[in-house]
Amino acid sequence: MSNTYSLKKDGSKKLSANFKVSEFACKDGSDSIIIDLELVKVIQKIRDHFGKAITINSAYRNATYNKKIGGASKSQHIYGKAADIVVSGVSPEKVAQYAEYLMPNKGGIGLYPSFTHIDVRANRARWKNNGKEIAVSGFAGYKEPTKKLETGNDIIWELMNGKHKIKIDDVNKAVKALDKAKDNPDFMSLYWILYKVVNGNG
């Protein structure tokens, strides 16, 4: 969803834990700012992951400014869906790799020598630009760290936040499932045990 803000009125308004409206403003100083909130979510996730400050070099661009700086006519920056970011002390490539992990099947990721372009378009686009834009297949390289599951809470947390979502709406079922699963070190086995118990076949 895109919102329109006023730099003057809303500039200091917080959009997420670490980002405020003014950081997304057009660099020509104009007042109107379009921001897609999905973009804010993705950038905040990158911020949280690296735990380092992010500088937004350029986010929203009105059509006039975009044309002036030679941006693509259908640039996602015009729609408030793109940001060129620098994560303090992290290479643009590492940022691209983590963005790839966050958006494997959608969005735009462009790797530039000194920043990473991130956008939340519906389709998937990947490119490198060292003076000339070249389409690439993607930015593989980030691997989710394997986390040791220690407690029942960890297991439920993994299930709720991972790809394998199951609904645990009955505490007794969850306790029973966790009791059955507690000696099993393999995550997929844990998942199936929980799934069966919660769904009534365990």
Ligand SMILES: [Zn+2]
């Ligand atoms: Zn860009």
